[in-house]
Amino acid sequence: MSDQNPTLDVDDAQDRLTSAREEIARRIVGQDEVVEQVLIALLCNGNALLEGTPGLGKTMLVRTLAAVTDLEFSRIQNTPDLMPSDVLGTEIIREAESGGVQEFRFEEGPVFANVVLADEINRATPKTQAALLEAMEEEQVTAGGTTRPLPQPFFLLATQNPIEQEGTYPLPEAQTDRFLLKLLVDYPSFEEERDIVDRYTREVDREIDVKTVLTRRELRDVQELVRDVPIADDIRDHAIELVQSTREAADLEFGASPRASMALVVTAKAHALLNGRSFVSEDDVAAMAAPVLRHRVIVDFRAEREGRTADDVIADLV
C-alpha cells in the first residue's frame, strides 16, 4: 500500500471503477471489451497497443479515459518525418526572465503528460519509435545530459493501422513485448453504429461531458489494491503453464517471455477487481490470455498460410 493512508477501500474502489465505465460509455458506444481492457492497462500501470482501422474512436476513447481519471492528456501524431526531439522535447534558447541573458531551457515534449496517445506509431521512424518506447519503459527522459522523470502516473497508448502498410515501420517484437496489452478495435454492430450516428450528428461540435470519477491519488490506491488481489497457487501455475506452452506450440515460431507470465497474472487480478471479485478465477486468466499474448508470439509460416492467427492458436492453448 502507498505510504499515505489509502483513500479507498475495496467496495469504494469497485464502485468507482463501475462509475468510470459508465462515464466512458456516455461518449464511447459499444467497445465494452476494449474499454475494459484499457482500464485494466491503467490499473496495472501498463501501456497498451491499440490496433484498428481509422474512425473507430480510439483517440476519443483515450481522451475520455484521461478526463474520467483526472489525468493530463496529450496526443502525438506519428509521421515519417517526426524526430525524437519532437516527442521528448528539446532545449531551446530563451531570454531569461530577468532579461538580457539568454539561456537554454528545456521545452518538454508531448510525452510529458499522464496519458499519451501515440497515433499510428508504426508510421514513425525506428529512431523515433525507440525514443518513445524508451521513455515509456523507463518513465523518464534524458536530454542535454539531464534526466527528467515523466509525470506520474504515466500511460502510453499507441495505435496502429493494420491496413496501411506502405511507408510504415512495423514495431519489432522486442518493442511490442514492452506493451502490457494489445487490443483489437473492431467495427461496431449496426445498433451501435446507429447510436453513434444519433449521438453525434444532431448538433454541431457536440462534446458530451463526462465527470471525473477517480482522482490521481485514488487511481494510485486502486493500483495498489489490484496488486493485493490474491490468486490461488494452482491458478497462478496454470497461467505460467499457459505462457510456457506458447514456446512449444507447433503453430508458433516464437513463444512468449516470462514478462508475459507477469503480465497475465497482474491483468487477471485487475480483471477480477474490475468485475467485483476479491480473488482471481480461471475465467480471469482465460479472458486476459489473448490481449497479453497475441503480440508476444509469432505464428508459424505454415499456420499463417492456413489462415490461423495468433488469437486462434492462443484460444487452442487456453
Place this chain on the structure above:
Amino acid sequence: MTDLEDDLRAAIREVRREQRVADVVVGAVYAAFALVGTSLGLAVLGVGTAPVVGPLRGLDLAAVIAAVAVGTTTVVRRQRAPPVERFEDANPRVAEAFRTARDAVAADRDGPVVRRLYGDVLDRLAETSSRDLLPVRRLAAVVAAVAVIGTVTLGVQVAGVSVLGAVDFGGGDGPTDPAPPGVGNGSTPERVLKPPGGVLDGARDNFTLGNETVQAIIDAHLEGAGKGKSGGGEASFPDGQTPIQPASAGYDHPDPVAEAELIREYTLAVQGNQTHE
C-alpha cells in the same frame, strides 16, 4: 494474525472434521449393507460360523467381520483424497474463493482485498451444508437395500430355507421328491426318480426300482390335551451327527358326550319315521 484469518483457519479445521464425520457415516452405511448381505448369503447357503456373543449376540461372526472390513476399507479409501479438496468438489460455488483463501492464509497474506476475501469466504461457508458432503442418493439406495435384505434375511432364517444341507429324506440314488401324501400302508411307494443330470420331461421311462421295502407307520393316536408328542425316527442334520427331534402338535381331548347311546337310538328312530312319511 487478524481475527478473520483466525476464523478462516478455524473454518478450514471444521471442514476437515465434517468431512471425516461424513466418511465415517458412509463407512457405517456400507458396513451395514455388508452385514446384512453376508448374513443373507450365509442363511441362504445354510452355513454359519461361530455365533457372536456380547452386544452383537445373534449375528454371525463372518458377517460382522465382513462389515468391519467393508466399513474400514470405505473410510480409508475416502480419506486418501484430501478432505478440503473433496469439500470444494462438493461445493463448486465456493470452491475457487475457498481455495484462494486457503493459499492466502498459508502464505500469511494480508491486505484489504485479502481481508475482504476472507470475509466473503466465511459468509459463503456459513451457507453450505454438511449434507453436500454425503452421496445422499447413493446412501438412500443403500439404506433401502439394507432394509430389504434385512427383511429377507429374517424371513429366510425363520422359514429355514437353505440351498445347501437340505433335510435328508433317506435312501435313493439322487435327489428325490417326497412321497405323495396318503402313503403309509407298508407297500413300496411308487417313486418318480429323476435321471442323474437329466430333465424330467413327463415321459414315463423305465427305471430300476429299489429292492428295499420300507414300512411306514403313521401313528394318529391322540394324546393328552396340550401336550405334544416327541416322535421317534432316525432323522438327523446333514452332518449325520446331530439328531433331529421331531415333535407333533398335541390335541385337546374331545369333550365326552353324555348319553351318547341314547342319542344315537333317538336319531335313528327319527330318521326311520321320516322315511315312512
